[in-house]
Amino acid sequence: MMTNQGPAVSGQATRHTLPERKLFAALAQARATFIQIGLFSWFTNLLMLTGPLYMLQVYDRVLNSQSVPTLAALTLLMLVLYTAWGALEWIRTSLFNAIASRFEASLGNLSADAALDLSVSHPGKATDRPLRDLRLIRRFIASPALTALFDAPWSPIFLIVLFLLHPLFGLWALFGAVVLFGLSVLNQVLSSKLLEENATLERLARQRAGEMVRSVEVIDALGMREQVKARWRQVFDASDSSLFSSRNRLSGFAALTKAFRLFLQSAILGIGALLVITSSDGSSTPGEMIAASILMGRAIAPIEQIVGQWQSIISARSAWQALSMALSRAAPDMQSMALPPLKGHVSIDALHAGPPGAAFPVLRNLSFSLSPGDVLGVLGPSAAGKSTLAKLLTGIWPASHGVIRLDGADIATLDPVRRGQQTGYLPQQTDLLSGTVRDNICRFDPHAPADAILSAAHAAACHELILSLPDGYDTDVGEGGTYLSAGQRQRIGLARALYNAPALVILDEPNSNLDTAGEAALQEAIAGLKARQATTIIVAHRPALLRQCTKLLLLEAGEIKLFGPKDEVLREISSRQPGLKVRTIGTRGESHG
Numbered sequence: 001m002m003t004n005q006g007p008a009v010s011g012q013a014t015r016h017t018l019p020e021r022k023l024f025a026a027l028a029q030a031r032a033t034f035i036q037i038g039l040f041s042w043f044t045n046l047l048m049l050t051g052p053l054y055m056l057q058v059y060d061r062v063l064n065s066q067s068v069p070t071l072a073a074l075t076l077l078m079l080v081l082y083t084a085w086g087a088l089e090w091i092r093t094s095l096f097n098a099i100a101s102r103f104e105a106s107l108g109n110l111s112a113d114a115a116l117d118l119s120v121s122h123p124g125k126a127t128d129r130p131l132r133d134l135r136l137i138r139r140f141i142a143s144p145a146l147t148a149l150f151d152a153p154w155s156p157i158f159l160i161v162l163f164l165l166h167p168l169f170g171l172w173a174l175f176g177a178v179v180l181f182g183l184s185v186l187n188q189v190l191s192s193k194l195l196e197e198n199a200t201l202e203r204l205a206r207q208r209a210g211e212m213v214r215s216v217e218v219i220d221a222l223g224m225r226e227q228v229k230a231r232w233r234q235v236f237d238a239s240d241s242s243l244f245s246s247r248n249r250l251s252g253f254a255a256l257t258k259a260f261r262l263f264l265q266s267a268i269l270g271i272g273a274l275l276v277i278t279s280s281d282g283s284s285t286p287g288e289m290i291a292a293s294i295l296m297g298r299a300i301a302p303i304e305q306i307v308g309q310w311q312s313i314i315s316a317r318s319a320w321q322a323l324s325m326a327l328s329r330a331a332p333d334m335q336s337m338a339l340p341p342l343k344g345h346v347s348i349d350a351l352h353a354g355p356p357g358a359a360f361p362v363l364r365n366l367s368f369s370l371s372p373g374d375v376l377g378v379l380g381p382s383a384a385g386k387s388t389l390a391k392l393l394t395g396i397w398p399a400s401h402g403v404i405r406l407d408g409a410d411i412a413t414l415d416p417v418r419r420g421q422q423t424g425y426l427p428q429q430t431d432l433l434s435g436t437v438r439d440n441i442c443r444f445d446p447h448a449p450a451d452a453i454l455s456a457a458h459a460a461a462c463h464e465l466i467l468s469l470p471d472g473y474d475t476d477v478g479e480g481g482t483y484l485s486a487g488q489r490q491r492i493g494l495a496r497a498l499y500n501a502p503a504l505v506i507l508d509e510p511n512s513n514l515d516t517a518g519e520a521a522l523q524e525a526i527a528g529l530k531a532r533q534a535t536t537i538i539v540a541h542r543p544a545l546l547r548q549c550t551k552l553l554l555l556e557a558g559e560i561k562l563f564g565p566k567d568e569v570l571r572e573i574s575s576r577q578p579g580l581k582v583r584t585i586g587t588r589g590e591s592h593g
C-alpha cells in the first residue's frame with residue numbers, strides 16, 4: 001500500500017569542515033606577502049621616528065648652537081628619510097592591495113558556486129550574497145583598518161622610547177592607550193549588535209526594493225504601487241532608523257576618542273613643560289617635550305584608527321562568517337564518475353524528493369524506468385509534482401530517498417557539468433540569459449561550432465523564426481530574454497535544450513506559450529527526438545502533446561497513479577472508476593501498488 005508518510009527532504013548535501021578553512025587557506029597563499037608587509041611596517045614605523053628625532057635635534061642642538069649648516073644638514077636628512085618613508089608606505093599599501101586582489105581572485109569561482117548552490121538549496125531566494133561578502137572582505141583587506149593592525153605592534157616600542165625619555169611621558173602615554181583601548185572595547189560591546197541588526201535590515205530592504213523594481217509592470221497594471229512601496233518602506237525605515245542609531249553611537253565614540261586624544265597630546269606638552277621647569281640640572285629639554293608629543297601620537301594612532309574603522313571591522317567580520325558558512329556548505333567535491341556519452345536509460349527507484357528545504361517530500365515512492373527512444377508524457381493536476389520530477393531528472397534537486405539512475409549510474413554521483421551538457425532541459429519559465437540568440441542556443445560556449453548551433457535550431461524547427469528576428473542569430477535577447485515574446489523565448493529555449501543532440505531531453509510544458517506554428521514546430525522537434533532514439537520526458541497539460549508519446553505517467557499528489565505504454569494508460573484513464581486502485585504498469589513488466 002502506498003503511504004503518505006515519507007522521509008523529510010534533507011536538502012543539499014553538506015560538507016562538515018571547519019567553515020573558515022577555505023578563507024584562511026586563501027589568505028595563507030599570501031603568507032610571504034604578509035611577511036614582506038611586516039618587514040615594511042618595521043621600516044615605516046622606524047622611519048616615523050624621523051619627526052621626533054628632528055625635533056629633538058632642532059630644539060636642543062640647532063637652537064643652542066644657532067648653526068644654520070647643522071639645521072640644513074638635519075633638514076636634508078629629514079627630507080631623505082621622509083621620502084624613503086613615503087616610498088615604503090606606498091609599497092606597503094600596494095602589497096595590501098595585491099593580497100586583497102589575490103584573495104578575491106582565488107575565492108571568486110568558489111563564491112560564485114556558493115551563491116549558485118545557495119540559490120538552488122533555497123528555491124525562490126536567489127542570492128548573490130557570497131559574492132558581495134567576498135567583495136566586502138577584499139575591500140577590508142586593503143583598508144586602513146588592517147594597516148593599523150600591522151602598526152599596532154609598534155605601539156609598545158614607541159611607549160618604551162617614551163619611558164626612556166622620561167617615565168612620566170611613558171606613564172601618561174600608557175594611561176592614554178589603556179583608556180583608548182577601553183573605549184574601543186566599550187564601542188564594540190555597545191555597537192556590534194546594532195550594526196548586525198542594521199546589516200540584516202539593509203539586506204531585507206535591498207531584497208524588497210529589487211523585487212519591487214523587477215515586478216513594476218504587474219505592480220502598476222494592478223494598481224499595487226502604494227501597497228508595495230509601503231511594504232518596502234516598512235523595512236527601509238527600520239533599516240534607516242537602525243543606521244541612524246548605529247552611526248550616532250559610532251560617531252559619538254569617534255568624537256569622544258578624538259577629543260580625548262587631543263587632550264592627551266596637549267597634556268603631554270604640559271607634562272614636558274613641567275619637567276623642563278622643574279629639572280634643576282637641565283636633564284629635560286624642550287626638544288624632548290615635542291618629541292614625546294609626536295611619539296605618543298604614533299603610539300596611540302593604531303588604537304585610534306581601529307576605533308574609527310569599527311563599522312567596517314564589524315561588517316567584514318560578519319561577511320567573513322557568512323562567506324565561511326556559504327563556502328563550507330557548497331556542494332561537496334565528490335569523486336564524480338567519469339561520464340561517457342549518455343545513451344538515455346533512465347531508472348527511478350523508490351524516489352522520495354521535493355524542493356530543497358521542504359518539510360515533506362513532494363514526490364513519494366516513485367519507481368519507473370525508460371529506455372532510449374521512449375517519449376514519456378507526464379500528466380497530472382496542478383501541484384501533483386510534475387515540475388518537481390522534471391527538476392529531479394535534471395539532477396538540480398537532490399533525492400531525499402531512493403535513487404535516479406542514468407545509464408545505470410546514480411545521477412547524484414555524476415559530474416554535474418558533464419551531466420548538464422548531455423541533458424536537454426526546457427523549464428516551465430524559459431529563462432534566457434542576456435546575450436544573443438546564438439549565445440543562448442550554444443549555452444554560452446565561446447567555442448561552439450556554427451553548424452552545431454544551426455542544427456539545434458533546425459532540430460527545434462525555429463531556424464526561420466530566428467532569421468526573422470532583427471539581427472537573426474545575433475539578436476540581443478535582453479535580460480531574461482525580455483526583448484522576445486514568451487513564445488519566441490520558449491522556441492529558442494527548446495533549441496538550447498536540443499543543442500548537441502542530448503540523449504536525455506526533459507521538457508516542462510514546452511507548449512504553454514506556443515501558437516499553432518509553434519505547436520507544429522514542437523511536434524516536429526519531438527518527432528526528431530524520437531527518430532534519433534533520445535529519451536524524452538514531456539510534462540504536459542494539453543492533450544496535443546501526448547500524440548507522439550510512447551509512455552504516459554499519471555501523477556497525483558506526488559504519487560504515481562498510472563504508468564505504462566500510452567494506449568494502456570489512456571484506456572485505464574477512460575475506464576477509470578471512482579476509487580480506482582493505484583496501479584502502475586512497469587516497463588519491466590512489474591506492477592507497483
Ligand SMILES: Nc1ncnc2c1ncn2[C@@H]1O[C@H](COP(=O)(O)OP(=O)(O)OP(=O)(O)O)[C@@H](O)[C@H]1O
Binds near residue numbers: 355381384386
Ligand atoms: N521552490 C519550491 N519551494 C517550496 N515548495 C515548492 C517549490 N516548488 C514547488 N513546490 C511545491 O511542490 C508541489 C509540487 O509543485 P510542482 O511545481 O512540481 O507541481 P506541478 O505538478 O508541476 O504543477 P503545475 O502543473 O501547476 O505546474 C506544490 O505543492 C508546490 O507548492
